[in-house]
Structures are given as C-alpha cells and as structure tokens.
Amino acid sequence: MTTHQNQNQLFVGSFIYSKNLDELEYLHGAAICVDKEGKIVAVERDCDEQTAIETVFPGLGWSADEVVVSVTKDGQFFFPGFIDTHLHASQYPNVGIFGKSTLLDWLNTYTFPLEASLADPLKARKVYSRVIRKTLSHGTTCAAYYATVDVPSTNLLADLCLAAGQRALVGRVCMDQLSPAYYRDDSPAASLAATRASIAHIEKADPGMRLVRPVITPRFAPSCSAPLMRALGDLAKEMPHLSVQTHISENAGEIALVRELFPMESTGAADDSYAAVYDAFGLLTDRTILAHAVHLSEAEADLIKTRGAKVSHCPCSNSAITSGAARVRWLLGKGIVCGLGTDMSGGYSPSVLEAARLAALVSRHVAMGGDEKAKLSVEEVLYLATKGGAEVVGLEGRVGGFEEDGEEDGNVDVFGWESWGDMVAKWVYNGDDRNTKKVWVKGRLVHERK
Numbered sequence: 001m002t003t004h005q006n007q008n009q010l011f012v013g014s015f016i017y018s019k020n021l022d023e024l025e026y027l028h029g030a031a032i033c034v035d036k037e038g039k040i041v042a043v044e045r046d047c048d049e050q051t052a053i054e055t056v057f058p059g060l061g062w063s064a065d066e067v068v069v070s071v072t073k074d075g076q077f078f079f080p081g082f083i084d085t086h087l088h089a090s091q092y093p094n095v096g097i098f099g100k101s102t103l104l105d106w107l108n109t110y111t112f113p114l115e116a117s118l119a120d121p122l123k124a125r126k127v128y129s130r131v132i133r134k135t136l137s138h139g140t141t142c143a144a145y146y147a148t149v150d151v152p153s154t155n156l157l158a159d160l161c162l163a164a165g166q167r168a169l170v171g172r173v174c175m176d177q178l179s180p181a182y183y184r185d186d187s188p189a190a191s192l193a194a195t196r197a198s199i200a201h202i203e204k205a206d207p208g209m210r211l212v213r214p215v216i217t218p219r220f221a222p223s224c225s226a227p228l229m230r231a232l233g234d235l236a237k238e239m240p241h242l243s244v245q246t247h248i249s250e251n252a253g254e255i256a257l258v259r260e261l262f263p264m265e266s267t268g269a270a271d272d273s274y275a276a277v278y279d280a281f282g283l284l285t286d287r288t289i290l291a292h293a294v295h296l297s298e299a300e301a302d303l304i305k306t307r308g309a310k311v312s313h314c315p316c317s318n319s320a321i322t323s324g325a326a327r328v329r330w331l332l333g334k335g336i337v338c339g340l341g342t343d344m345s346g347g348y349s350p351s352v353l354e355a356a357r358l359a360a361l362v363s364r365h366v367a368m369g370g371d372e373k374a375k376l377s378v379e380e381v382l383y384l385a386t387k388g389g390a391e392v393v394g395l396e397g398r399v400g401g402f403e404e405d406g407e408e409d410g411n412v413d414v415f416g417w418e419s420w421g422d423m424v425a426k427w428v429y430n431g432d433d434r435n436t437k438k439v440w441v442k443g444r445l446v447h448e449r450k
C-alpha cells in the first residue's frame with residue numbers, strides 16, 4: 001500500500017461531518033487540501049479538481065504534478081475518523097467470549113488470565129498488531145487503549161500504533177489489589193514506578209505526542225488501594241498534559257464493592273459515592289475519561305460536570321455483560337461531554353460504527369423505560385463517534401474533522417432515490433468495515449480495502 005506520506009494531497013467530492021450534536025454538514029462538490037505534514041490547509045466549497053489546481057494550488061505553492069488526488073465516486077463520501085474512547089487492546093482475543101457473566105466474575109474468569117498472558121512478548125505483538133489493523137479497517141483513527149500491567153508489552157503497543165500510523169492514548173494498567181497474585185502490581189510504589197517507566201518510553205518514542213501519548217490508567221477503584229489512587233492523583237497533577245482513564249459505575253456489584261472498600265471516613269470524600277472516591281484522590285479532572293457511567297446518581301453527574309470529566313459510553317459492553325443502559329441524553333443534558341467506546345472485550349465489536357448503532361438502540365430502550373426524550377438520532381450518535389470522542393480524549397479541534405473517509409458499498413443497499421440524510425442513516429444502521437475503503441491519519445494512508 002502506498003501511504004502517500006510526505007506528499008501534498010487533494011481530496012475532492014462529497015464530505016459529511018458533524019457540525020454540532022444534532023446537525024450533519026453535507027458538502028458536495030468540495031475540495032480539501034492536506035499538506036505533507038498531514039495538516040488540512042484549505043477547504044473549498046464549489047470546487048472541483050481543475051478549479052483547485054488553478055485557484056488554490058498557487059496560494060499553497062503546490063504544483064499539480066506532485067499532488068496525490070482522491071475523488072469520491074457516486075454515493076461515496078469522506079467522513080471524519082472515528083474515535084474509540086475506551087477499549088482494552090489486550091482483551092481483543094476474547095471478543096465474543098463472555099457467556100452469561102457479569103462484570104466482576106467476567107474479570108476473574110475471562111479477563112485477568114488473558115491480560116496476564118500478554119507478558120509474553122510474542123503473544124502481545126500478535127494481539128496488538130491485529131487489534132490495530134482491525135480497528136483501522138473499521139475507520140478508527142484514534143483509540144484510547146488500555147494495555148496490561150506489563151511495561152514492555154504496553155510500550156510495544158505504543159510502538160506498534162506509531163508504526164501503523166494510528167493515533168492512540170496508551171495506558172499501562174495500574175492495579176495492586178483484588179486480582180490474582182499473578183496479575184497485579186506488587187505495591188503502590190511499584191505501580192507508580194512502572195507507570196512512570198511506560199510514560200517515559202512513550203514520550204520518547206513520539207516526542208511532542210504527534211500520534212501516540214501515554215495515559216494514566218488506574219484500572220478502577222476496586223483494583224487500586226487508597227495509596228495507589230493517591231499516588232496516581234498526584235501524578236495527574238504533576239503531568240497536566242496527560243489524560244487519566246478509568247471505569248465508573250458500570251455494575252451494581254462493583255458499586256457496592258467501592259462503597260465497602262472506600263468508606264467516606266477513610267478517604268475524606270464528600271459522600272460515599274463512586275465519583276466522590278475518585279474526586280477525593282484527585283482523579284476527577286477535566287482530563288479524566290470515565291468509561292460506562294451507567295448507574296450514576298444525580299449528585300455524581302453534577303460532580304462530574306463540575307470537574308469537567310468526560311464520559312465514554314460503551315453500549316455494546318453494557319449490553320453484552322448486562323451492566324445496564326446508560327442515560328446518555330441525561331448526561332448530555334447536564335452538559336457532560338460524551339463519546340463512544342467499543343470497550344472490547346466487554347464489548348464484542350471492534351467497530352465504532354457498531355457502537356453508534358448500539359448507542360441509538362440502547363437509547364430507545366431507555367426511552368421505552370419511560371424517558372421519552374432519551375432517543376438518540378443518527379446525527380447525535382455520529383457526533384459522539386467523532387467530535388464528542390475527540391473532546392473526550394482531549395484532541396478537540398485536532399481530530400473528529402477530516403482525518404479519513406468512509407464510502408458507500410458492501411452491506412448497504414442504495415437504490416439511488418434516497419436523500420443524502422437517508423443514505424447516512426442506512427450506513428449507520430447497516431454499514432460495516434466494507435464501507436470503509438480508505439483511512440488516512442495526518443495525511444498518511446493507513447488502511448485501504450482492496
């Protein structure tokens with residue numbers, strides 16, 4: 001595959017992207033110029049290839065013969081790259097394997113043994129290479145990954161993302177309690193030291209965090225002792241350029257466990273809620289990505305909003321391991337920024353498009369439960385999959401716009417009489433990786449479907 005890296009590029013045709021939460025912009029007969037650095041340097045309406053060559057290239061100092069041109073065919077369109085705001089790269093071999101388990105038994109039965117086994121570098125390379133390839137093929141240009149406790153294989157994941165050209169947040173998983181002895185950090189100090197080592201590696205591998213960045217990753221409150229939570233909160237304060245990712249309020253048993261493990265007298269938290277525990281340790285910040293947020297109380301949602309923390313909605317996982325139906329409309333109504341996560345392998349699908357489809361469906365279940373306003377539209381779930389996700393991972397204004405394209409074909413039957421809005425709805429409800437022909441990140445072609 002020719003990647004067209006370090007070449008000026010012109011994209012011509014139809015572009016569809018989110019203007020805001022409930023509006024898509026349709027640009028037909030438009031042109032976008034992307035320079036050798038992968039930056040969009042011109043967006044022109046009413047512009048074909050010839051017009052771009054004659055009127056736009058001179059201003060950019062480009063000559064036509066050195067520019068790579070991509071043009072959409074009938075029914076095809078460029079669409080911004082999907083942002084997967086929550087997934088466990090290390091759990092990819094387990095997609096679809098969850099039986100009738102729920103969160104806490106699922107972790108012990110399926111998840112911890114697999115994650116521990118990725119300390120084997122050959123296995124880690126195989127799993128991580130495949131998850132990157134698979135997510136790119138579904139149009140995921142940016143992913144917030146959990147790796148494992150193991151430092152070398154976590155670093156390998158970051159290196160592989162960099163080599164493949166996928167934007168990524170890569171987190172070494174911190175956990176020093178309530179998991180088998182073979183899979184946990186030896187102490188809070190050891191966990192902190194390992195985390196610092198992984199951060200140092202990733203920052204050295206990609207200075208300036210152009211594509212890949214480390215993310216502070218306390219697995220979830222039950223897996224972390226109070227001293228570890230405090231140490232990671234202090235680390236987040238020391239490194240304000242880094243995001244924090246963790247899980248919150250996914251499952252009833254988990255919530256009860258947090259209450260038991262962290263009584264408010266011991267943490268100094270304002271109340272005995274899950275959100276207050278993270279807040280007490282300095283982990284609820286405007287750079288925090290909270291996965292799930294299914295069973296939050298009114299007060300917790302208000303606290304999350306006040307701190308500016310973001311939510312990764314994971315409808316596939318929440319359904320598969322029967323955690324519950326997150327009330328996304330309610331979160332959005334409070335002004336909380338939300339994106340979508342595939343959450344493999346609690347979720348079984350690598351596709352953010354599938355997550356968008358399931359977000360729409362789960363919202364209908366919430367509506368059937370009595371909240372008539374809960375239903376999410378096609379426009380809204382596509383916003384969550386792109387611009388919302390960009391804000392969740394702290395890359396707003398940089399991604400969620402035009403990093404890649406999706407095109408119509410494959411499983412979507414188009415008859416020719418549909419409006420563009422109807423075609424996009426059909427893509428959301430029926431599309432898959434066959435519809436994603438080419439994927440670009442920073443101007444580099446990182447996936448092409450033959």
Ligand SMILES: O=c1[nH]c(=O)c2nc[nH]c2[nH]1
Pocket residue numbers: 088103107111219220247250317343346
């Ligand atoms: O869906 C989930 N996946 C996990 O790996 C996990 N760990 C803690 N809580 C979790 N939830």
